Amino acid sequence: MAKDEDPRARRRDGTVDTVAMAGGFSDLAASPYRRDRDRIAGSPFFARLGGVTQVVSAAGAGLLHNRLTHSLKVAQVARAIAERIEGNEYDRAVVEPLGGCDPDVAEAAALAHDLGHPPFGHLGERVLDRIARHRYGLADGFEGNAQSYRIITTTDVRGPSAVGLDLTAAVRAAVLKYPWLRLHYPDPHPAGMRIPPRGAAEPADAPGTGSSKFSAYSTELADLRRAREPFAGTVEGWQQTVEASVMDTADDIAYAIHDLQDFHRIGVLQHAPVAAELTRWATGMAEFAELDPGRLAAESRRPGYSLEWLRRRLHAKDGWIVDDEAFIQAVATVRTELVDELLAAPFDGSIEAEQALATFSARWTSRLVNGVLVTASPSTRSGHVLLGAAQWHEVQVLKFVHRRFVLLRPDLALHQRGQASLLSTLVDALDAWLVDRDEVSRLPRRLHDLVELAHAEYSALAEDEPELLVGATGEPVRGADEVHALARGRAVVDFVSSLTDKQAVSLLDAVSGRVAQPWSESFVL
Template sequence: MDQGSEQTDPRAVRRDPVANAGGFTDLATSPFRIDRDRIAASPFFARLGGVTQVVSAGGAGLLHNRLTHSLKVAQVARAIAERVTTGDDAVLVDKLGGCDPDVAEAAALAHDLGHPPFGHLGEQTLDRIARHRFGLADGFEGNAQTFRIITTTDVRGPSAIGLDLTTAVRAAVLKYPWLRLHHPAPHPSEMAVPPRGAGEPDEAPGTGAAKFSAYATELDDFEQARAAFAGRVEGWQQTVEASVMDTADDIAYAIHDLQDFHRIGVLQHAPVAAELGEWLEHAGELAALDDETLHAELRRPGRSLERVRRRMHVKDAWIVDDDAFAAAVTRVRAELLDGLLAAEFDGSIEAEQATAAFSANWTARLVDGVVVLASPSTRTGHVSLRPAQWHEVQVLKFVHRRFVLLRPDLALHQRGQAGLVSSLVDALDAWLLDRDEVSRLPRRLHDLVELARAEYTELARSAPELLVGATGEPVSGPDAVRGLARGRAVVDFVASLTDKQAVTLLEALSGRAAQPWSDSFVL
């Protein structure tokens, strides 16, 4: 898009265009750079330095946290955006609504703002609590929480409601552009091949889309952000800038977590070599196994990778190719086993160089594989990867999942974290229900209750169908509305904590703290 037209581009319209209201001053003049700066200056962004990426952020500085992950995603997103806006792709990109590198970078910086303490584990726990305990039909989802932060609960924009970001950036944050249950109609989950994330989770039928990017409380902001792209992309499709952010997230995730766990000695050469080598040497025999036998033999090398290949055929028939998959396994084995894992990480210059080379080489290769698609499958966005690189990302992510995420010692750690989150919600909810102590609530929690009460009161009046979950039971009456508001406020509050703050707050609330808690725990 022509930089000179930013001020009049409909994508740059803000919800509240009043400049410098309340003494608020921006350093930049480009509206998209203003957005990027506001996100980077947000305390919700700063707190990501204390939020889990895979395991809890510690003091050693060896592992990525959500902040360093977001910075790397932003770096990759900007590189992709600059590539797709030049050369042969530029005309198509402009037709689809444009792609400004500042917008893509801003969306990448913002994309994990909604992650609660303890990462995806905390997300799953809060979702169960929100739906089962508080009756919130749209539960909790990190992407939807991000959108709630930038449009509602952060107060650093001129209007003091959200960040007053441009339409383009708000739309670019919508990785899954639909609500969990009710919007749009027909819902993307009803499509013959639902978009990635739109289908219901196998373990929770009737709960709506597994992934989504807005709650019912932010429907007006959602619709406004998407309206500017009507006729450019389908209602269920990401904008080009959202697709850039999503692709960059996949690339960064596929690479840097492998580095992390090599550094601390968790990712070992022998088991990875056995898995990849066994599949390559006996691919034909493994393909001939029936599903029951394959499942029974999953602990044997090569079987887990074969199961991944079969799942790809079921879910991603639009791109999966057995030759490309075999080539990807071959490349990953060569560069991971003969490169990164060839020697134990010992902190030496050679070890650091090998780690840096692995990251740089893979990032360059994957970014070089970016392609813009005029008519993509429902399973991908307009910005995707060529088949070779797409398969390589799947194999890299498999290695991470199989040899890190599925480790029993990590599961033990995470079960404890899930219990901590549940106990913290219980303690805060009990405080809210204690009439003698409610006046001494943390101010942030009190304000969140008032905000949610106003939101749910208005929804119950104007769109009560949005408050109804899979059971179809209507929500009516002030007590029901207050219950929803209390639940959303507690979830908002807990989701805004760092890992350490969550631990420390629970210690204080349970009487285990040695002294009155003085650490700042509000945003």
């Protein structure tokens, strides 16, 4: 197939890629996928990630990672994995019938994968999802991955047609980490599979709400279908493309390593409690294996109990790969290299401490990237590109350490409760402005435009695919007023999710009258 006939290079507007004007300047790269990478890197949605929380607020966090530095590291790892696949004759032969693996596509998808993360990271994601479903009746709710896809296809205006970034099908498909909608697509929905793909199952505590993870809203369904067209017959409808699988694996690798670095650097991740957890489980694994679930849950704060809970959870969810011997070895490896080597000496800012941190990061990144495998027939719980068994277990243990000794800390919970309250209050204030007939004409221009955009989208759905237009309770949405209410909710969520942490705080202060000086910052996202 000639290059100009490559369906993967077809852009959102339906044209095969040509050198085009994007965001007011000509694309500079020759490769259509490199042009996509440049468009994403030049987007202000990408720049704003420097002010968005990774785990703790980016504001005043010194050398801690934010969503921008995280995305850059994921892109670095994704490109390394893709180049290894392209450079290996066997791996290349496996992926070519599946649509191929272009390093530029994988890198572009990695840069774009977190564009939709709202202020305050995953905490903000949960708050906005709850608001979208419960306050506005949006069955799609809010999901960071779906918001990323909405940005690159709809709400960013830097593409030639001012609707999204006009990216190629290959890159758009590679951003679809979870290539389904929350409820409606595809049919049958992957949530109903005997072993659902990772993220497709409903949350245990929220039955009837649809998949816990998904990569597009109903408003972007037509675009999702077009992006996936070149891969029809090569990967299953619910499967990631190879390049999406590369991006997903790279995200896991980066996340498992750099958050541990951050919290060692600021003294949160302490040697003693982590060592006690891993050592107690390793020396008493037979004893823990005999405990009933109730006892395990009741004693979860005692050393060793939470790690045993992880082992059982992996058996329940990932029987396709979990192995007790590999888990034991992973615990031993993490205990040696993270606990006994890195955490043994508190970080004091010295050259020696910085070198130890850099060595830890480089060694683990290399180990995990070198452990990446390619398979033609993956489990439903995995993509075609995945970590080998040893590395997969090591990542699970590293993530456990992060969750157990960082995310579950009461002081972080206290901080996050305040952030959740801030976002809810900000949504209330903006919504009140939207329904104030005397003041609606003075809305921030970006919010006004987002309302018009969402109204056009939901009106089109009501006319063309009304089965997709349902409220959070599953009831059909009928009538202009109900359609407008959905549009208002989506617009407010789009607007708030596009703020940085600092902008969210400052905007609430301004709209609540807590600052005396005139408001001067433009919200152009």
